[in-house]
Amino acid sequence: MPVDPLDVRILRLLLEQPRTSVREYARILGTARGTLQARLERLARTGVITTAGPRISPAALGHPVLAFVRIEVTQGGLDEVAAELAAVPEIIEAFSITGGGDLLTRVVARDNAHLEDIIQRLIRMPGVVRTRTEIALRERVPHRVLPLVESVGREAVGDGQRAAG
Structure with missing residues (x-):
């Protein structure tokens, strides 16, 4: 828009x-x-x-561990696995993706042992072939949209000037 x-x-x-x-x-x-x-x-x-x-902080709610879990799914099972993922409260986002895996999830946990429990739950889900987990060490660029808004704004001003000129 x-x-x-x-x-x-x-x-x-x-x-x-x-x-x-x-x-x-x-x-x-x-x-x-x-x-x-x-x-x-x-x-x-x-x-x-x-x-x-x-915007709620999972860390402030006692879930300071953040991991990204890629999930490979059996062919045709994407919707079913996604529905199962929605029942896991520690999964705060899930995306279907291209490349290595079919789904990319953002998972929070109380500690590494809790993260392992969550991963074991994922592995047991029907339709999940394998997972690959990457633990985030430190947030380097927090979620932000303002730079994008400003960039779009500069484009909108530029388009308006070109149309007038």
Whole structure:
């Protein structure tokens, strides 16, 4: 979905000040509250904004170990295995992928022994052929979207200038 410079300013503000009210966002942006609300609804409806909830730290919940587990699945078993993965609370994300394996999961655990228990549970699932686990040592670039938003914003401004010129 194309975004314009106001959309970019709204997204930047949402990322930088997520707990601010819509009224305050409108004041900061110098736009009418109704305009801002309509933009937010459009950005949500088109899938640009996917959540408004807080970001929860698994480590703060007692699960400091983060691992990425690649799972190879029997042919035709992807949907069934994915459904089984959804029942494992320590799997916080799962993606079907290309390359080595069929699924890539992001798994959190209390400690390495707990991680081994989770992996053993995965291995026992019908349709799982094998797994490969990589433990994250340290987060080097935290989850972020602001640099992408700013890049898209620069492109939107550039496109607007080219269209005017």
